[in-house]
Amino acid sequence: MSAIQGSDQVCIVVGAGHGGSALAVQLRNEGWTGRIVLIGAESALPYHRPPLSKAVLAGEKTLDAIALRPLSHYAASGVELRLGERVVAIDRQARTVQLAGGESLHYDALALCTGTVARTLPRANELQGVFTLRTAEDAERIRSAAASGKRAVIVGGGYIGLEVAAVLRQQGLEVTVLEAASRLLARVAHPVVSDYFAALHARHGVTILTGIVGVELLGEATVSAVREASGRTHPADLVVVGIGVLPELALAREAGLEVDNGIVVDAYACTSDPHIHAAGDCTWHPSARYGRRLRLESVQNALDQARVAAANICGKQVLYDALPWFWSDQYSIKLQSAGLLLERETVVLRGDPLHADETGFCVFHLRGDVMVAADCINRAKEFIACKRLITERLRVNPQALADVNSGVDAFELRGEVL
Ligand SMILES: Cc1cc2nc3c(=O)[nH]c(=O)nc-3n(C[C@H](O)[C@H](O)[C@H](O)COP(=O)(O)OP(=O)(O)OC[C@H]3O[C@@H](n4cnc5c(N)ncnc54)[C@H](O)[C@@H]3O)c2cc1C
Structure with a gap:
């Protein structure tokens, strides 16, 4: 169930990371006409986290350069920012959140995007x-x-x-x-x-x-x-x-929401309280694709789930079942992975890992003749092709996958879609 909305309604988003920032802005795009308040414990304007272990640590990028959106974007979307403020309690009966400074704010809809804490x-x-x-x-x-x-x-x-x-x-x-x-x-x-x-x-x-x-x-x-x-x-x-990290669950747990290996949400990103949604690293969400619950730690998951949560808060009924994908940069090497590794897959190698610094290589994971996951090292074209093949569950041609001289167009076995 989603909040009944109108211009006097307030949606509070707790956590101003990838998920919270996207959710707040997307609420407006989805037609939320009331107030949107984005509360974040960090005082910086919401920023891209992946560069922290890459360009920021290397001194190649500053905090300003990695902002998710300029300040003007929040203003244009009518998103009120409360940065450097921590929510310490949720009163689900009164529908209020309490800030560390003691202030209490009323909500009609609440979204939790509290991320994780490092172990x-x-x-x-x-x-x-x-x-x-x-x-x-x-x-x-x-x-x-x-x-x-x-x-x-x-x-x-x-x-x-x-x-x-x-x-x-x-x-x-x-x-x-x-x-x-x-x-x-x-x-x-x-x-x-x-x-x-x-x-x-x-x-x-x-x-x-x-x-x-x-x-x-x-x-x-x-x-x-x-x-x-x-x-x-x-x-x-x-x-x-x-x-590794642990999901930031304290608020949800103390408010009596169902929690497990994350805040338990349904496929619509709704928690056990119909007025509260959640998105990002903190959620323990069902995946029809994998037939089990997942807790993912990736920008893809935070953004895609936040968009679904925003739509559903605005009264739509959008299911979350996006393909998980991830990347990592080390030296001059970019690893891009799509899908999750399952058991009992056939592995097909494309390229030679011994010479990968120059030419890259891929590891494809197949179940029958359907690709379920792929790791691509300095192979962006293959990665893009694999995302589509995995998402659409298309049949693939293992010979073409293994042959570095075959183009990505030859990966798909044309014909029947499973
Ligand atoms: C160093 C590093 C490198 C990474 N590299 C990659 C990568 O290459 N590719 C990739 O896909 N992913 C990467 N990730 C993971 C990715 O950044 C996360 O998956 C993503 O940030 C999750 O977004 P989120 O909104 O769920 O949580 P977060 O971005 O963690 O944001 C949660 C926010 O909520 C705030 N918060 C928590 N509790 C409260 C509260 N009670 N009141 C107010 N605010 C609160 C926190 O302070 C935090 O700012 C990396 C992460 C790190 C740390």
């Missing part, structure tokens, strides 16, 4: 020189520590850890990555992709160690090293912890 290690908060990377302020802190640092240890070999490793290495630091699993990107990528990135980092002089468990931060006031359970220590004057 960290014990003692991280009491030691200088230990960082997580979620906000522009975090990126600035890491940048300034790297300027005088010599040895960095990155705990966690996921995308963020590896992107940070690439930037710090290019700035001349000695970099060691400690990964708990037996390979990099174990949760999200095929072993061929993991091996490729391990070799890429090794070629750039990063030390990659896998199967490293029980890590502990050492130091008095400032971090001095990271110790493994085995006792081996890795001296460091800068530690970046990239061991």
Whole structure:
């Protein structure tokens, strides 16, 4: 059910990241005629988060350069910004949210786009020189520590850890990555992709160690090293912890909304309260495509789900079932992935990972003759083609996929659509 709307109605959006900013602006495009208030705990104008571990950390882009939209865009859409303000409670009976300063604001419709918080290690908060990377302020802190640092240890070999490793290495630091699993990107990528990135980092002089468990931060006031359970220590004057995130659920949980591995929403992005929708990294949403619930951490998911939530708040009935996709930039390599890895897929390789820095390669994941996921390394054309093939569940020709001399037009087996 969506809010009954009119020009005296108020929609409050909590969280001014990718999802919240898009949702607020899209509400107006969908015909919301009342007030729209976007409340965000960070004081900066909503910004693109991916550059934080890439161009911003490298000093190539400033915070101003990564704003999602200029200030004038919010004004033109009639979106009131309340930045640098945190919502601390929701009263679902009274339909109000309470701000940290004590102010209470009435809503007719509420949207939660609260994102995630970075997981960290014990003692991280009491030691200088230990960082997580979620906000522009975090990126600035890491940048300034790297300027005088010599040895960095990155705990966690996921995308963020590896992107940070690439930037710090290019700035001349000695970099060691400690990964708990037996390979990099174990949760999200095929072993061929993991091996490729391990070799890429090794070629750039990063030390990659896998199967490293029980890590502990050492130091008095400032971090001095990271110790493994085995006792081996890795001296460091800068530690970046990239061991994943947790959905920001406190508000939703305390308001009595259903929560699990995220705020539970239905396929219309509506929570267990019909007056409250949610979108982005914080949601635990059903996927008809995958036949189970998902919690995704990607710009695609935040934007697409926010647009669906905005439409439904305005009384439409739009289902969310977009194809998940993601990218990562490390050195001069762009990885683009579409779809989620399932079990028991056939893998088709296009190109040679050993020479991928020059020519790129792709790993296609097929179930029968239908592609379900693809990882494309420096292969943008293939990525675009695969997004369509996967989304439309088209039958593919494995020979053409594997043959680097076949154009992307030959990927589809023309004829019957499954
Ligand atoms: C360093 C980094 C690199 C990334 N790189 C990529 C990439 O290359 N490709 C990709 O697809 N994705 C990438 N991501 C993930 C992507 O940025 C997220 O999936 C996306 O930001 C999710 O958007 P969101 O709106 O759900 O949450 P967020 O963008 O996290 O925004 C949530 C906002 O809500 C605010 N908030 C939370 N609680 C409250 C409250 N109670 N009151 C007020 N405000 C509140 C938070 O302060 C935050 O600003 C990256 C993320 C990071 C951190």
